[in-house]
Amino acid sequence: MSSDDWKRQAAEHALNYVKDGMRLGLGTGSTAAKFVDLLGGKVRDGLKVVCVPTSETTRLHAASLNIPLATLDQYGSLDLTIDGADEVDEELRLIKGGGGALLREKIVAVASERVVIIADISKRVDVLGRFPLPLEVVPFGLSATRRLVAALAGDCGCEGEVKVRVGADGAPFMTDNGNHILDCAFGVIDDPEALDDALKLVPGVVESGLFLGIADVGIIAGPKGIEVLTGIESDFDEEI
Ligand code: 5RP
Numbered sequence: 001m002s003s004d005d006w007k008r009q010a011a012e013h014a015l016n017y018v019k020d021g022m023r024l025g026l027g028t029g030s031t032a033a034k035f036v037d038l039l040g041g042k043v044r045d046g047l048k049v050v051c052v053p054t055s056e057t058t059r060l061h062a063a064s065l066n067i068p069l070a071t072l073d074q075y076g077s078l079d080l081t082i083d084g085a086d087e088v089d090e091e092l093r094l095i096k097g098g099g100g101a102l103l104r105e106k107i108v109a110v111a112s113e114r115v116v117i118i119a120d121i122s123k124r125v126d127v128l129g130r131f132p133l134p135l136e137v138v139p140f141g142l143s144a145t146r147r148l149v150a151a152l153a154g155d156c157g158c159e160g161e162v163k164v165r166v167g168a169d170g171a172p173f174m175t176d177n178g179n180h181i182l183d184c185a186f187g188v189i190d191d192p193e194a195l196d197d198a199l200k201l202v203p204g205v206v207e208s209g210l211f212l213g214i215a216d217v218g219i220i221a222g223p224k225g226i227e228v229l230t231g232i233e234s235d236f237d238e239e240i
Helices: 003-017 030-044 056-064 102-110 142-155 192-199
Strands: 023-026 050-053 078-083 112-120 133-137 162-164 180-184 205-208 217-222 225-230
Touching (some): 003 217, 030 056, 030 078, 030 112, 050 056, 078 102
Parallel strands (some): 023 050, 023 078
Antiparallel strands (some): 162 180, 217 225
16 A cells, blocks of 8 residues: 555544534545545535635646535634645644645634544654654745744754745746745754744744644544554534
């Protein structure tokens, strides 16, 4: 089995959390896309849901499958969001933003009563930080923001290259919100909460890819089957 198969298995398992009539947040990335594919099949078979996508890519994908869509402003809050992640630790702390959608993903996740993360085993880590931490930053003053990020992260014991992400055209990658992404290769992040607090002090940082205390359930698929992780503050595990 390949990581693609495990991503699909995790997505299939997440369907168990979806109930008729729910307002759903739809994540971004290859794993979330598998969930969207499966959800499209359920909608075709008669499932009634309304979905808020976390990116233009996901919006187009869901629309192509005739999944009913809404904006977050139409509802204000959602029942459940299903999304992928770049890293997941034991406490369900996450690094997200590899696909550049972290700001909308975090807005949608925080507006959701429940958040289920789906991933293949390669995303499961003991300590966050192997995957470069993405930060969404405003274009204005990019170099100053980059310098301050590196300095404040250093104060938290996080050293490493802070790179402006570039797109296929060689220009700085542009998010759906018209911002850029800094990818921070910090290596081990010993204290994600302290780092997140520090990064929020940088005026040009819009949001960090650290998702702390946000996920309720993590569905991790691998060669030994499916592991279901539950967030420390969650009361949402075996409700399926
Ligand atoms: C996008 C994300 C994705 O969920 C994350 O990058 C995982 O993507 P994939 O499922 O393709 O590995 O945070 O901003």
